[in-house]
Amino acid sequence: MAALWIMNIVLLAVAPVLVILLAGVLKSAKSIVPRVDAIAGVAAAASKDLDAVVVLLTTQNYISQVVGSLANYGGSLDAALPDA
Amino acid sequence: MSLALAVMIVLIVVVILALAVFLIATIVQLVKINRGLATVISSVGEIVAKTAPVNGVLDAINGTLITGRNLLEGLFLKKAGDDAGGLVESVFPGEGAKFQRRVGRGGPVHNIGPTYPRGAAILASLLGTPPPAAEAAAPPPAHGTPEGRIRLSPRSPSGGGVATAPPPAPAPPAADAPPPTPGRITLRSRAAPMISAQPASSPAQPGPGASGATEDASVPGRVSARGGRPWER
Numbered sequence: 001m002a003a004l005w006i007m008n009i010v011l012l013a014v015a016p017v018l019v020i021l022l023a024g025v026l027k028s029a030k031s032i033v034p035r036v037d038a039i040a041g042v043a044a045a046a047s048k049d050l051d052a053v054v055v056l057l058t059t060q061n062y063i064s065q066v067v068g069s070l071a072n073y074g075g076s077l078d079a080a081l082p083d084a
Numbered sequence: 085m086s087l088a089l090a091v092m093i094v095l096i097v098v099v100i101l102a103l104a105v106f107l108i109a110t111i112v113q114l115v116k117i118n119r120g121l122a123t124v125i126s127s128v129g130e131i132v133a134k135t136a137p138v139n140g141v142l143d144a145i146n147g148t149l150i151t152g153r154n155l156l157e158g159l160f161l162k163k164a165g166d167d168a169g170g171l172v173e174s175v176f177p178g179e180g181a182k183f184q185r186r187v188g189r190g191g192p193v194h195n196i197g198p199t200y201p202r203g204a205a206i207l208a209s210l211l212g213t214p215p216p217a218a219e220a221a222a223p224p225p226a227h228g229t230p231e232g233r234i235r236l237s238p239r240s241p242s243g244g245g246v247a248t249a250p251p252p253a254p255a256p257p258a259a260d261a262p263p264p265t266p267g268r269i270t271l272r273s274r275a276a277p278m279i280s281a282q283p284a285s286s287p288a289q290p291g292p293g294a295s296g297a298t299e300d301a302s303v304p305g306r307v308s309a310r311g312g313r314p315w316e317r
Contacts, residue, residue: 004088011095018099022106029113036120043127050134056141063145067152074159084165 161187170196 161168168187173180173195180193 001086001088004086004092008088008091008095011092011099015095015099015102019102019106022102022110026106026109026113029110029117033113033116033120036117036124040120040123040127043124043131047127047130047134050131053134053138056138056145060141060145060148063148067148067155070152071155074155078159078162081163083162084167 157183157187167196169193 160171164171169180169184169189169191170193172183173193177195180195184190184193
């Protein structure tokens with residue numbers, strides 16, 4: 001009989017500790033959810049922002065044309081100006 | 085059943101209920117996290133797919149721009165010669181040394197842009213004397229940019245310096261100019277004009293190799309370039 005009462009006392013002491021630990025785990029899990037949602041929103045916005053990357057191909061084409069015109073202009077300058 | 089046993093059973097039931105409640109709530113939260121991460125992973129996959137060709141395109145753009153830069157630098161070096169670094173330094177302070185290193189040339193870089201005040205370089209090139217010091221010249225423009233200064237192309241076919249700035253303003257006589265300081269580029273080694281060699285009676289007949297300067301017969305001591313330029317004949 002004495003052993004049973006001792007076990008009851010142990011259970012009474014352990015139960016609050018167990019509740020506190022589980023509450024901590026649950027609180028941490030709940031805190032992760034909004035952060036994941038925020039990351040998902042940022043990632044979606046970043047993906048949408050990168051839609052303009054395709055325009056880089058146009059920029060590359062324009063730069064090639066500009067450098068080509070520059071080469072022609074340099075050739076004309078080379079013919080027009082005397083060398084040092 | 086004794087009282088102690090009953091209390092124990094109640095305590096055990098309470099503990100199991102607490103475990104079940106908290107663990108179920110934790111599982112629900114983990115499921116939400118899993119769904120959120122799935123959304124994040126899909127967005128990150130889109131980002132990776134969209135940024136995949138950027139490196140190649142930017143490398144191609146960089147290569148094209150470097151080609152254009154090398155072309156212009158080579159042309160500039162060909163046309164300006166040893167003064168190319170100084171010209172770069174006069175327009176972009178601090179870049180002259182980098183330009184020299186890039187084109188594989190050594191030696192000090194003289195900033196020839198602010199050296200000559202407006203008009204003084206042309207007059208000095210016509211007189212065949214070194215230009216006056218920049219400190220003794222007219223004050224620079226209010227904005228402090230080098231546009232108010234004369235820059236010289238190193239050598240013209242006629243042998244004299246060619247000014248690329250607007251027409252000259254009155255400058256102090258070159259004879260009173262102080263000697264050039266170290267590092268200052270002068271025109272002393274250039275061909276002397278025909279001021280003393282040409283008689284006053286024939287101002288329109290400059291000798292070969294002259295820079296086109298003749299002495300104006302109407303005003304003694306005045307220097308005029310009229311008659312020395314083919315397009316003014």
